[in-house]
Amino acid sequence: MASLSFFISAVLLLYLCGGSSSSRLAPVWQRGSKAGSLPPSCERIECPSYDLVQEGNGFEIRRYDSPVWMTTSPIEDISLVNATRTGFF
Template identity: 60%
Template sequence: MAVALKKLKLSLLLSLFFLVSASSFAKVPPTCRRIECPSYDVIHAGDGYEIRRYNSTVWASPPPFLDTSLVEATRTGFRRLFDYIQGKNDYNQKIEMTAPVVTEVAPSDGPSSESLFVVSFYVPRKNQVNPPPASGIVVGRVKPVYAAVRKFGEFVRDNNVGEQVAALKASIAGTEWSSAIEKSQRGVHGSVYCVAQYNDPFEFDDRVNEIWFLFDVENGRHFVES
């Protein structure tokens, strides 16, 4: 009887271990326990990546602009968005901070070292119906979209993002998702990816960043729609 009970306990412990291991990738970033983040469904968990489906939501972005640095472009774009959420909009309305801040990157395919950037802020749920318009800010609803996602920690730097993009590309190569993702990336500016950052610059612990390859399973759609 004692041996059988020990075996049962071991079986339960092993089951719990595998359950935790399988779900660890899908854990909510710590930031999203404090502030609002867009909801999504995980429709597939792969080796080093997951496929999510995001519902239709409203995002705010400055117009696309060129830069040579992802880090500097994100700072520039977010400064404009920070003014927007602090009340510099047509309603003089303050908007609560959300996460993540998403920087979409379209690298140049020519001799120029500049890339095209779009920095986006998820508009909180309570402002989605009537988001404040503002000069110099594009506020638009995004149609449902899929994302292949890879998580990584530490601070986002210009010299570590490329490795993460390459790792995500390698993870999805040959999968059922690869053709839809490639079609979407070819359809806008070229090889497009997004960097999602969940922490503010002064947080040093529990940092969560993600690389997103956004796509539509039917015909590939761009992330930001005005």
């Protein structure tokens, strides 16, 4: 009985969403936009730079620059506030 209820719920959800190829399931920044557009988070934070290798129908193949990693010694403080001050200030 539970599996039938799950199946009916899944079919109803698929029907309400307009099928598996519906653009309503895509992220907001991809709806009706062309390839190469940036997500909204790139307006507030730094986005990684990349070279466009190939562009297809609804997809891109990108080559990202190598990342830069930073490390610090372990912070032994139990206080989150003090540990944050030590690690970031």
